[in-house]
Amino acid sequence: MRFSDLTTFRIGGEIRRFIDGTSEEIILQALTDSQVDSESIEVIGGGSNLLVGDAEFDGTVLRISTSGSQLDYDPCSGGMITVAAGVEWEAFVAQSVTSGFSGLETLSGIPGRVGAAPIQNIGAYGQEVCNVIARVRAWDRQEREQRTFTASECGFGYRTSLFKEEPRRYVILDVTFQLKKGELSIPITYPELARELGINEGERALVAQVRERVLAIRKRKGMLLSESDRDSWSAGSFFINPSISAETLVQLPTDLPRWPSGEGTYKISAAWLLEHSGVVKGQRLGGAGISTKHVLALTNVDRASAREVCDLARACQIEVQSKFGISLEPEVRLINCALA
Numbered sequence: 001m002r003f004s005d006l007t008t009f010r011i012g013g014e015i016r017r018f019i020d021g022t023s024e025e026i027i028l029q030a031l032t033d034s035q036v037d038s039e040s041i042e043v044i045g046g047g048s049n050l051l052v053g054d055a056e057f058d059g060t061v062l063r064i065s066t067s068g069s070q071l072d073y074d075p076c077s078g079g080m081i082t083v084a085a086g087v088e089w090e091a092f093v094a095q096s097v098t099s100g101f102s103g104l105e106t107l108s109g110i111p112g113r114v115g116a117a118p119i120q121n122i123g124a125y126g127q128e129v130c131n132v133i134a135r136v137r138a139w140d141r142q143e144r145e146q147r148t149f150t151a152s153e154c155g156f157g158y159r160t161s162l163f164k165e166e167p168r169r170y171v172i173l174d175v176t177f178q179l180k181k182g183e184l185s186i187p188i189t190y191p192e193l194a195r196e197l198g199i200n201e202g203e204r205a206l207v208a209q210v211r212e213r214v215l216a217i218r219k220r221k222g223m224l225l226s227e228s229d230r231d232s233w234s235a236g237s238f239f240i241n242p243s244i245s246a247e248t249l250v251q252l253p254t255d256l257p258r259w260p261s262g263e264g265t266y267k268i269s270a271a272w273l274l275e276h277s278g279v280v281k282g283q284r285l286g287g288a289g290i291s292t293k294h295v296l297a298l299t300n301v302d303r304a305s306a307r308e309v310c311d312l313a314r315a316c317q318i319e320v321q322s323k324f325g326i327s328l329e330p331e332v333r334l335i336n337c338a339l340a
């Protein structure tokens with residue numbers, strides 16, 4: 001097995017040992033064995049947030065592939081749906097919408113599996129998954145025990161969580177979501193989506209309609225996985241939107257999009273920084289390229305190596321650093337490779 005078969009970038013070298021964790025028994029056994037043998041083990045889901053080096057990976061890759069879900073419904077509190085970590089995120093969202101729940105519609109079309117959703121607190125079009133998570137059940141590799149975290153214990157923040165802050169410690173086994181029944185979506189705060197729906201920001205629309213519009217926007221931007229759309233042979237947004245202080249912000253152009261992110265800090269648009277540093281859509285470096293539809297996505301245009309993607313990412317970082325003095329950090333997890 002090669003990492004290129006397991007990642008949406010379709011890049012990455014041979015794997016010494018691969019285990020498909022189709023049951024919790026297999027997962028826990030693999031984790032215990034690796035601890036006993038002090039072997040390096042990488043836990044992955046759908047491979048949609050990974051860039052993996054071209055050399056052989058000298059360890060075990062454990063893919064979380066469990067299935068199944070359980071619904072407890074109460075007319076007052078709504079649906080409590082516990083979903084196995086290996087379930088495809090998009091299949092779960094589609095199911096929740098057809099079952100009449102609201103809360104996940106703006107997160108339609110995000111690749112990957114349910115277990116990875118809390119890791120970087122996935123988000124899109126004004127919604128973050130932490131807003132609908134009730135609890136997360138995980139295996140603590142350090143304490144060698146199962147633990148259940150309530151949402152407030154998960155340390156969620158913008159594209160981060162306790163699970164991301166302590167990499168390799170927790171293996172997520174299932175996630176419980178609390179969703180409301182209803183035909184109407186959550187309030188739509190993302191301007192582009194509100195425009196597409198023909199509503200004002202803050203208003204609601206039909207859940208199914210929101211899902212359909214989100215999928216259409218994603219397709220236009222190459223952010224929907226597709227065999228035939230090379231712009232989607234990526235890991236989504238390569239860089240995270242930087243968080244900066246108010247003092248730094250006043251030194252930057254006034255038309256740079258910004259959002260308050262608490263405690264006197266601001267999140268600023270990484271896409272804007274790239275575009276205004278001279279990085280252009282469709283730009284190439286060997287087999288790697290900037291998406292032709294979305295400047296934040298680095299893509300595998302033509303048999304790209306991880307080295308080429310890293311070099312392109314590094315070139316983007318240098319442009320933004322020299323023009324604006326801002327350091328862009330990858331959102332994508334790098335395995336067996338580095339940007340420097």
Ligand SMILES: Cc1cc2nc3c(=O)[nH]c(=O)nc-3n(C[C@H](O)[C@H](O)[C@H](O)COP(=O)(O)OP(=O)(O)OC[C@H]3O[C@@H](n4cnc5c(N)ncnc54)[C@H](O)[C@@H]3O)c2cc1C
Nearest residue numbers: 045046047048049112113115116122123124171172235236
């Ligand atoms: C076209 C495209 C569009 C995207 N759009 C968005 C978007 O709009 N918003 C967004 O937030 N992200 C987006 N992404 C990024 C990605 O889809 C998400 O981060 C997704 O949650 C990753 O899931 P995965 O199962 O593929 O995880 P992987 O890529 O396999 O793993 C990601 C990280 O999670 C860890 N991990 C995975 N499963 C587990 C588990 N069960 N327990 C412990 N650790 C685990 C891995 O070790 C790794 O560190 C996009 C990616 C692509 C390719």
